[in-house]
Amino acid sequence: METASSAYDWDLVVVGASFAGAACALAAAQYGLRVCVLERKADPGARLHTTGIIVKEAIEQTWLRRVPDALVQRVEHVRMYAPNLRSVLLAAPDYYFMTTDTPNLLRWLASELRASGVALRLGQSFTHARREGVGWQVEGVGRARYLVGADGATSRVADRTGLGRVRDHLYGVEQEFAGVVLPEAGALHCFTSRRFAPGYIGWVAQNPTGVQVGLALRHDPARARQPDREGFLAHVRDAVGLPASAQAGATRAGLVPCGLPDGPITAPGVILTGDAAGIVSPLSAGGIHSSWRHGWTVGDAIALHLRGQGPAPEGVAAGAAPRFRAKRVLRWAMDHLQMDWPLDLALQSGAMRRVAEQIYFHRRGMRV
Incomplete structure (x- = not known):
C-alpha cells in the first residue's frame, strides 16, 4: 500500500x-x-500539431462528450480519392467523426483542467x-x-x-481557410498520391470555422523535404470545390509518430x-x-x-x-510499396474498399 x-x-x-x-x-x-x-505555450490553442479530428468513440465514451456544440462539426462520410482524382464515398452505419475548432477546443480543455482543481502552468x-x-x-x-x-x-x-x-515520424502541415464552406461539407476528403504525400495522405475537411487542408509525408531526417502545399492545393481545389478566392490563414505543422x-x-x-x-x-x-x-x-x-x-x-x-x-x-506496405497506378485502377474494387473501411471506420462500412 x-x-x-x-x-x-x-x-x-x-x-x-x-x-x-x-x-x-x-x-x-x-x-x-x-x-x-x-x-x-502561453496559449494552449497556439502553434498546434494536431488536426483535431475526433472519432465517434472519443466523443461518446470520454470526457470529450462535454465539448461545447459550437466547437465541433459532425462528418459522416469519407470521400476517398485515387491519384487521378476519381473517388468513392464511404460510410459506416451510425459512424461519424467530429472536426473541431481546435484552438478553442484546447483552450476549453485548459478551462476544464482548472475547473477540476488542476494547477495549470501555461508558458x-x-x-x-x-x-x-x-x-x-x-x-x-x-x-x-x-x-x-x-x-x-x-x-x-x-x-x-x-x-x-x-x-519514426510523419511530417504534416495543415492550412486553415476561415469562413469557407465546402459543397460536400459532410465528408472527410482523403487523397492518396505518391507525388504529394509519399507514405501518407492529403486531406480536406469542413470544420466549425472554415476548411482545413492538410498534407503529410514520411519524414526522413537525413533527407527532409517540405510538403508541396501549393501544388497539392492546386491539385485538389476543383475536386473539393474550394473557391479560387479562398485564402489560407493559420498554418499548423509538426512531426507525427x-x-x-x-x-x-x-x-x-x-x-x-x-x-x-x-x-x-x-x-x-x-x-x-x-x-x-x-x-x-x-x-x-x-x-x-x-x-x-x-x-x-x-x-x-x-x-x-x-x-x-x-x-x-x-x-510497411505504404512505406515500401506505394505506387499511384495501382490505386488509380483499384479504387472501385471491393478489396480496396474493405481496406479503407478498416482504416477509417475500424470496421466494415458501406459504399454510398
Missing part, C-alpha cells in the same frame, strides 16, 4: 496540456490528487528532473511522486529520464503517454482517442495506487499501450 505523502509538493506533475496530458490530469484530479500540468517549459527517493525533483516545480511525459513526438521528459524515444519508442515508456515514478509513447495509429496517424484513453488510464492508475487500491501504475501504463500490430504491416 502506498499513500500520498506531504513530503511531496505534488502527487503528479504532467508535462503537456494536449489530449493525453489533459486526460491524465483530469483522471487523477477526480481522486483529489495534487496535480500540476506544465504547458510550454512554463519542462527543463529537467532528477530522481529523489521514489519521486522526482522537477526543476522550477518542486517534488513530485510521479512524473508523466505527455509532451509530444520529441519528448523532453523521455530524453531527460532515459526512456524510449520515437524515431508512426512507430514505437526505441525503449521503455515507463521507469519507477515516470511514465510516457500520447505521442511521446508512440500511441498513434501508424497508418492513419489518428491519435486523439487512443492517447486520451491511455492518458486517462495512467492518471487513474496513479491515483488508485497512491490510495492503496491498485497495482503499480508503471505496469498498468505499459500494458495499456496499444501495439497496432496489423496497422504496422500496412504501414
Whole structure:
C-alpha cells in the first residue's frame, strides 16, 4: 500500500496540456490528487500539431462528450480519392467523426483542467528532473511522486529520464481557410498520391470555422523535404470545390509518430503517454482517442495506487499501450510499396474498399 505523502509538493506533475496530458490530469484530479500540468505555450490553442479530428468513440465514451456544440462539426462520410482524382464515398452505419475548432477546443480543455482543481502552468517549459527517493525533483516545480511525459513526438521528459524515444515520424502541415464552406461539407476528403504525400495522405475537411487542408509525408531526417502545399492545393481545389478566392490563414505543422519508442515508456515514478509513447495509429496517424484513453488510464492508475487500491501504475501504463500490430504491416506496405497506378485502377474494387473501411471506420462500412 502506498499513500500520498506531504513530503511531496505534488502527487503528479504532467508535462503537456494536449489530449493525453489533459486526460491524465483530469483522471487523477477526480481522486483529489495534487496535480500540476506544465504547458510550454502561453496559449494552449497556439502553434498546434494536431488536426483535431475526433472519432465517434472519443466523443461518446470520454470526457470529450462535454465539448461545447459550437466547437465541433459532425462528418459522416469519407470521400476517398485515387491519384487521378476519381473517388468513392464511404460510410459506416451510425459512424461519424467530429472536426473541431481546435484552438478553442484546447483552450476549453485548459478551462476544464482548472475547473477540476488542476494547477495549470501555461508558458512554463519542462527543463529537467532528477530522481529523489521514489519521486522526482522537477526543476522550477518542486517534488513530485510521479512524473508523466505527455509532451509530444520529441519528448523532453523521455530524453531527460532515459526512456524510449520515437524515431519514426510523419511530417504534416495543415492550412486553415476561415469562413469557407465546402459543397460536400459532410465528408472527410482523403487523397492518396505518391507525388504529394509519399507514405501518407492529403486531406480536406469542413470544420466549425472554415476548411482545413492538410498534407503529410514520411519524414526522413537525413533527407527532409517540405510538403508541396501549393501544388497539392492546386491539385485538389476543383475536386473539393474550394473557391479560387479562398485564402489560407493559420498554418499548423509538426512531426507525427508512426512507430514505437526505441525503449521503455515507463521507469519507477515516470511514465510516457500520447505521442511521446508512440500511441498513434501508424497508418492513419489518428491519435486523439487512443492517447486520451491511455492518458486517462495512467492518471487513474496513479491515483488508485497512491490510495492503496491498485497495482503499480508503471505496469498498468505499459500494458495499456496499444501495439497496432496489423496497422504496422500496412504501414510497411505504404512505406515500401506505394505506387499511384495501382490505386488509380483499384479504387472501385471491393478489396480496396474493405481496406479503407478498416482504416477509417475500424470496421466494415458501406459504399454510398
